[in-house]
Amino acid sequence: MQQAVAAIAGDIPDPWTLPLETLDPSQARLFEHGAHHEYFRRLRQEDPVHWSPTGPTGGYWSITRFDDIMAVDTNHQVFSSNRDIVIGDQPPEFAPMNFISADPPRHDVQRKAVTPAVSPARLAEMETLIRQRIGALLDTLPVGETFDWVDKVSIELTTQMLATLFDFPWEDRRLLPYWSDVTTSTDIVGNSDLDPEERMRILGECLAYFGRLWQERAAQPPKFDLISLLAHSPDTAAMIDDPMEFLGNLMLLIVGGNDTTRNSMSGGVWFLHQFPGEFAKLKSNPALIPSMVSEIIRYQTPLAHMRRTATEDIEFGGKLIRKGDRVVMWYASGNRDETVIDRPDEFIIDRERPRHHVSFGFGIHRCMGNRLAEMQLRILWEEILKRFSAVEVVGEPQRVSSNFVLGYSTLPVRLTAV
Template sequence: MAEATTPLMVDLDPATVPLEDIDVSQRELWSQNKKYPFFKRLRDEAPVHYCKESEFGPYWSVTRFEDIMEVEQNWQSFSSDPTIVIQDPEEDFELPMFIAMDPPKHDEQRKTVQGVVAPRNLQNLESTIRSRVQTILDDLPIGEQFNWVDRVSIELTTQMLATLFDFPFEDRRKLTRWSDVATGGPETGIVESEEQRREELYECLEYFTRLWQEREGSGDGNDLISMLAHGEATKDMDPQEYLGNLVLLIVGGNDTTRNSITGGVIALNENPGEYAKLRNNPSVIPNMVSEIIRWVTPLAHMRRTAVKDYVLQGQQIKAGDKLVMWYASGNRDERAIDRPDEFIIDRARARQHLSFGFGIHRCMGNRLAEMQLRILWEEIQKRFHKIEMVGEPERIPSNFVHGFSDLQVVLHPH
């Protein structure tokens, strides 16, 4: 991995730093929430921008909504293989997963597990989610400060994930840990070394291999592991590929919803007028959910690798070049979204956002994520006048998972 020699972006003025020096991948921009002015500058002056030196090597930034859509839809020119994150995979530790594959293999593997979020299955899950949400909320202390991320965001998404995998409920926090380890290396403070990270991911594989073996012989279950064990396209996966797809399903089922649950509380606290609007009209919740997901953009980027030369916005992309589609920027692009820097819970066309991706890789669990958030806010509004944010949130030092590790709140009942 190349050593970063660019100056720290957080110390520079986004308006005057030379364009060629801008490196929006720097973690400090994300942990301190200072990236948006840099993205605005790139969208206005260099929508397809080349960063020649970064911690992750050279890369192109694609920052406008329409350009991101163009790259997303053209998998023939921009491949998801070998990885969908800015960081290159370790050569001796590759984790193949269907999101980092192109058709036809991508389509076959995705189809195997898609049934878990089919409309009928979602319908069956609704009452389970609601009763869990009710239990979690009723268990919270009133008038006392606590960490919303841990007590609500992580707890709800981890319970949901345990249900989708039919994973032993008492061990469900292992899923949270594996999700954090999968998306965060030593530089994020999650693990102390790359060796520790691998060890913990192999523990994950070992645990899930036992579950696979139990289910392989027991008919067609409708949990994710049974689907993988019986699916034509997945039943003969090697262990690394099984681990890769587990990581994908754990992170996909966890991080997006978890960080939207926290981000929604922050957005409403920063916009008291919108919070009042919600109190006066709870029927706006389904629309607000889409606005929260846009506003938070829980996965900040997806990466593609050019497989052929291509001209995008007048820039010559060469085969082999790395392109980073910054969803966090596309979702704030005033060319595609009206007043994008404002949080508006009754926004028209609120579902027009990039947070779930687009094209063949569009997030498989998007409806499940929306449903969890909708039910959560319906139940919150029945119980609490306000979730008051105390102090500033702690953000994860990651340019991929756009998330939070701590949000101190106090609940005020009606």
């Protein structure tokens, strides 16, 4: 299917008419206008391991097929996550160290320190609380009136969950999605609304706030919130002495807990609007909710990519990737790979293998909170079906301008009660 993207996205050219070597899928406007899928389709078909010399921080390789993404993601010996690797005259980037941007053993000990916050036992404890909060919020929504689902539901619910994970002061919880948005507002990810100095000032406020929480938790008996776990683990207790590493891990945990679930909560509503037959299928068989949750996460792909750096020369996909080259795994492309996923451009809530997607990554960096995200989405849709016969989208969603976070800033909807 060679669809003319220009007809959809204004001045964005049809990728099938461009010289292949000029294709750079990192342009944020492609994702803002939904044009990235056709760019990735061409790359998957004609150049699945593709060199772009014009990335935001210099040249990089695009990995666009499902199996190739898995191969890179599970080979951390050759494809390093370490953002401190600097090659030649590459421009500097502001990327404070965190455990997703580290290799073993640093990655392993830091990840292990916070994993108890989302352990199966902890999730079981939280399920009742999550259901109560979701139900209480849904009961406040104005039936029959137009409102913004992103603000009223998606942001609020993920903010409440983040506040729980951090044991963050409830009255200040809206600072968390604000800091998440500031974190991803950079030239590198294509969302550069903020002046760099202003961004650093705001992130400095975030660091100071969490520094106070750290001191409080360190002086208290250990608990299962993320800050207490970091403060009391012997492997991470000294992190407070390195402000940039502390900030980096805060940024990771906030964005990881906010943007992914938040945008899947909005995406599910939008997809069921686009595929009304699937909503009818869901209402007639609510047992499909867990399967639908996985399909939402695949179809949305909340984080479009992750990046690695080659630690040695390697022949990959018929290309020579040299030591020091940047390598980008485009999860947004892998989740639409026609050779692995049947009818990938369709939203199908009863797929045979619904969890067969790359949204959570693979290997040692597989998303730590994937089961929590699935649980939140499952409970949300269970509670929606109890209350509403329709969640009608009454206007086009507004997408954020980013090549990293695939999300929505607004989604106008109107509810019909059961």
